[in-house]
Amino acid sequence: MAGMTCPFCDHMIALSSEVHKTFDLSFDASDIPKRKKIADDTIQVAFTKCPNCGKINIIADGIGETVAGKHLPVHPMSMARKFPDYIPDTIRKNYEEAYAILPCSQRASAALSRHCLHQILSDFFNIQRDTLKDELNALKDHMSEEDCKLIDALRKSGNLDQHFTHDTRLIDEADEGEPEKLLKLIEYMFEHCYIKRHEQETLFSEIIGLDDDSKKTKNGKK
Numbered sequence: 001m002a003g004m005t006c007p008f009c010d011h012m013i014a015l016s017s018e019v020h021k022t023f024d025l026s027f028d029a030s031d032i033p034k035r036k037k038i039a040d041d042t043i044q045v046a047f048t049k050c051p052n053c054g055k056i057n058i059i060a061d062g063i064g065e066t067v068a069g070k071h072l073p074v075h076p077m078s079m080a081r082k083f084p085d086y087i088p089d090t091i092r093k094n095y096e097e098a099y100a101i102l103p104c105s106q107r108a109s110a111a112l113s114r115h116c117l118h119q120i121l122s123d124f125f126n127i128q129r130d131t132l133k134d135e136l137n138a139l140k141d142h143m144s145e146e147d148c149k150l151i152d153a154l155r156k157s158g159n160l161d162q163h164f165t166h167d168t169r170l171i172d173e174a175d176e177g178e179p180e181k182l183l184k185l186i187e188y189m190f191e192h193c194y195i196k197r198h199e200q201e202t203l204f205s206e207i208i209g210l211d212d213d214s215k216k217t218k219n220g221k222k
Contacts, residue, residue, distance in 0.1 A: 013050055019049045023045050039064050042067070043061065058074040084194070091119045095183070095186050114182065117136075121136070124194065136151065
């Protein structure tokens with residue numbers, strides 16, 4: 001069964017008929033299922049109700065010939081995941097904006113994502129090099145071999161590395177599928193850097209707290 005992540009609460013949703021419904025619409029008629037041929041302007045609107053938070057996600061996809069390939073998030077207007085506030089606000093906003101402008105401009109989305117990656121490497125690892133490619137190469141001294149292999153596989157697919165040699169402030173060209181890959185790379189960095197560090201710090205604090213409680217109990221018995 002197919003699934004998706006709720007853009008409101010980050011909960012995984014199994015796309016069953018109870019929570020996921022689609023409707024085909026066109027200018028001539030809304031009752032498309034009775035027709036044998038899909039009209040050129042037909043769009044499919046998908047509604048998904050999250051069983052966790054109860055909110056409804058709405059997405060429109062072009063399936064007719066003149067609108068084929070069109071993909072538009074309606075509610076929310078961006079499919080960006082909701083990440084914790086302890087990730088720097090500027091970095092989170094750049095990620096969210098890169099997602100939001102994806103349907104309008106892949107070039108602008110990719111450029112903003114590259115800049116966002118540069119911000120992550122500078123903020124979290126204190127890595128600052130002449131190009132984003134050099135900065136990503138420097139990750140081998142900061143992340144595990146497995147993490148670096150995955151990042152290398154993603155960045156070397158297509159022509160991502162070619163654009164990583166340019167100024168991250170420029171709106172450079174974007175190859176097919178590049179903006180989506182960059183957004184996935186940002187999400188991976190969020191999870192394996194900021195979130196992982198926060199979870200480790202929280203666990204450490206809990207362990208220290210348990211140790212302090214144990215010492216208090218022993219001192220109290222004495």
